Amino acid sequence: MKTITLALLFLFAPVLALAAGGSGYDLDSVDTDHSDKASLQRGAKYYQNYCAGCHATSFQRYERVADDLGIPHDLMMENLVFDKSARIGDLMTNNMDQKEAKEWFGAAPPDLTLVSRVRGEDWLYTYLRTFYEDPKRPWGVNNKVFPDVGMPHVLMELQGVQVDSCVGGDDTARDPLTGEKLCGLKVDPERKGSMTVDEFDQAMYDLVNFLSYSAEPMKMERQQLGIYVFLFLLVFLVFAYLLKREYWKDVH
Ligand code: HEC
Incomplete structure (x- = not known):
């Protein structure tokens, strides 16, 4: 019994660690799609324009990104x-x-x-959308899923300035009847960005899609190959069964 408990503990340890690692903020879920080339191209554009100045994706090459996303090499280098x-x-x-x-x-x-x-795609998607004004921080902003983050809100010109109406309150509090959040982040109408909330969410979807592609560029290939492997196994099953019948026919 003890070994089983121990085995289970090891099995679920990573899940437990992940669950405990969050800041308690509800993550918004995102469903990435590496076959959506237009989204990946837009994501690459946002990444190169707003992120590459500080961050690297140094396990990836420009050429591979250009080829996978269908961007001609000269356009990639120029733009x-x-x-x-x-x-x-x-x-x-x-x-x-x-x-x-x-x-x-x-x-x-x-x-x-x-x-x-x-970090997980949901975490990343939520992280990029939950920077909010906090005068106590050096850059004047804080983040809901990465409290006291050192990164400035580099997308402020797109999103605008978000204000937190939960200050000191409970982020997760919901209306018991409707299930709606009682307080939360809202773009200050006086300090709007160049995008609407929906446009910004779409842009962040594209960016997360690109970073998800970046972490596993062969995902589409892997999934396609998986289908062929299953088909092969299915066909092989027929022959394996016939062979088994042949071997066992003298025994029975
Ligand atoms: C001005 C420089 C700067 C720019 C531009 C910038 N970041 Fe950051 N970013 C940072 C710094 C610094 C940290 C580390 C923060 C810390 O650990 O407190 C960070 C941390 C992060 C993290 C958390 C990583 C982790 O697992 O700890 C993510 C994700 C991230 N940045 C994504 C982005 C994306 C996406 C963009 C483009 C929209 C971007 N950053 C643009 C400076 C920058």
Whole structure:
């Protein structure tokens, strides 16, 4: 019995750790789709314009991204690669000095190639949409799923400034009848961004889709291959069964 309990504990330990790791904020779920090339292209555009200045995705190459997303190499280099010394076959690294970055932000911006797998896609989607005004923080913003984050709200010009109406209250409180959240984040009507809430959500979907692709570029291939493997096993089953009948016919 003891061994079974122990085995179960090991089996579920990663799940428990993940469940405990959150900040208690309800994550919004997101359903990424690597076959949606238009979304991935838009995601790559947002990533290169708003994130690549600080972060690297250094396990990925420009060329692979261009090929997988259907972007011609010259367009990729002209419009999406701002480091003019970079070449198409280069890794998507970043020249920011890690030590200086640590002084500026309190923490160096981590590599994002695998972040959607480390943190989860839902976490990432929620993280990017829950920066809110907090005068106590050095950049004037805080984050709901990454409290006291060192990253500034780099998408403020798109989203606008969100204000938290829960201050000091309970983020998870819901109306017992309708189930609606009692308080939450709202864009300040005086300080709107260039996008509406829906447009911003779509943009963040595209960005998460791109980072999800980045963490597993062969996902589509893997799933397609999986279907062939199952078909092969199905056909093989027929022959295996016939063979078994042949071997056992003298025994019975
Ligand atoms: C001005 C520099 C800067 C820019 C631009 C920037 N970040 Fe960050 N980011 C940081 C820093 C610094 C941290 C580390 C924060 C900490 O650990 O407190 C961080 C942390 C993160 C994390 C958390 C990683 C983890 O697992 O701890 C994610 C995810 C992230 N950034 C995504 C993005 C995305 C997506 C963009 C583009 C929209 C972006 N960042 C743009 C500086 C930046």
